[in-house]
Amino acid sequence: MGTTRGAWGPRSTDSGVPVRARPRHPVVSSTDVADAATVAPCAAGRAGRPASAGLPGATPGQRGEQATASAATRSAPRTAWRLPQGEAASPAGHAGDDRHPVLPHGLGHRHGAAGRAGVAAGDGPPGRRRPRLRAGAALDRHGRRRGARRVRHGAGRPAAGAGPVRRGHAGLGGHRGPAPRRPPAAGGHRRGARPLRRHPSAGRRRGRPAAGPRPGRARLVEVRGLERTVDDPLRHYRWHAVERRGRLRLAAEPKPRLKEAQRRLLRHVPTPVPVHDAAHGCIPGRSVRTAAALHAGRAVVLGMDLEEFLAPVPAPRVRGLLRGTAGLTEPVAQLVTALVTTTAPAPVWRALPVPTGADARERHRRLGTRLARPHLPQGAPTSPALANLVCFRLDRRLAGLAATAGARYTGYVDDLTFSGDRRIRGDRFAALVTEVAAEEGFRVNPAKTRVAGAGSRQRVLGAVVNARPTLPRPERDALRALLHNCARHGWAGQTRGHDPATFREHVLGRVAWAASLDPVLGERLQTLAARIDWS
Secondary structure, eight states: OOEEEETTEEEETTTOOBOOOOOSSOEEEGGGTTTHHHHHHHHHHHHTSOTTOOSTTOOHHHHHHHHHHHHHHTTSOOBEEEOOTTOOOOTTOSTTOSSSOOOOTTTHHHHOHHHHHHHHTTOSSTTOOOOOOOTTOOBOTTSOBTTOOOOOOOOOOOOTTOOOOBOOOHHHHSSOOOOOOOOOOTTSSOTTSOOOOOOTTTTOOTTSOOSSOOHHHHHHHHHHHHTTTSOGGGOSEEEEEEEETTEEEEEEEEOHHHHHHHHHHHHHTTTTSOOOTTBOTTOTTOOHHHHHHTTTTOSEEEEEEESOSSTTOBHHHHHHHHHHTSOOOHHHHHHHHHHHOBOOOHHHHHTSOOOSSHHHHHHHHHHHHHHTSOBOOTTOTTHHHHHHHHTHHHHHHHHHHHHHTTOEEEEETTEEEEEESGGGTSHHHHHHHHHHHHHTTOOEEEEEEEEEETTSOOEETTEEOSSSSBOOHHHHHHHHHHHHHHHHHOGGGGOTTSOGGGHHHHHHHHHHHHHHHOHHHHHHHHHHHTTOOOO
């Protein structure tokens, strides 16, 4: 048999069908071992024999049994039997070889003229893909056509007597499928192959976190719990006891690395979320003047204070806010919550003096209970913004309560201010405010509840609002006298216990505070301050 060179590679002079090169590791796909009974008649007809001849020497009864076995084996899982190197398949498909099964229709195009004719004509059992392959195509070391798409085929129960089966592949089986696999080596993967690495997100439902503990999150939570027991060098906060106006507060100053992380979180997480219109504390564009101006010239001004504003906000409430309002996922919300909350160290709390009096001791006990659990620390950059978002529902309920009485409401951190007519003057309205605050997790300090009419000094956040927001008269006169004496007698003799190194900033800060409340007064005070010689 001779060959000639054609446009598609070497051609056989007998049949004119392209002859493909034999792969290095030919694999016999025996899924269709019994299908040879159906393919062989078609292939034989192409090779010059009658279409009813079937396999060589087969009777019509045998051909019927072979066709039945082909239908039963078609749904079986495809495996492969390897041909020994150097052996070739017979044109009719190993009909006389006892060691190898009969070649299926998908392999005949490479191992015999009859099989090639059957594949080229598209004959064979229905429901099978038999792509026409170009002769001389490059094969990889597994005998698979390079660039062939791997397609997973279904697996079923093999028919009785069909023998072991293994998957075929595109390079040999005439259908596109995965390459045959060797038995796994002792190391757990194929010999000579690179072990597969599973991506962490593989097998995970989109939108749901992977199951199992996360080391980073567990480490942050553990650090937050250790803050209460470890020594000062291992803590993330520096704790200070601050006493102001007879009240003792425990301030927590985050260390530089944690403070920088909290400032970044402040810019990206709570700041873009809108707050209630009645909230004015620690919000860009709002100040004491914006809060006090709403109550200027009102008949009655009611002021109430909360015992604590940051300590009553627990970590679970912050996490719920970040998930529901800020829209963070559960893992991210837990990490951010661990970064912005902490617990007070037990040695620091025990070192604080216990106040005298039954009510003061009870407040001290309640504060210690709140600080012992994860909460928003007083001193972190993120605490005021997160507390304003947590208090959104409180502000909404109090604003609605004030509207029913024809009053106005503003909240500035822990100061609650109402202004209106006589309907808010009685104890009934204050009791309703206390009840609403308790339902939202806060407690009103009854000792600081105050009511002022139009005939008395109405103070809101340190400013007098009888006519317009301004400084109280005693403070205004004292500041004017200080500026006059500094300009006339020199500032060195007017320090009065203040640090001389920071006395200038102290005086100019008071002037700026007055100007922020009352621009008219601030302009006059700035004129006096300009006359002082600070050299």
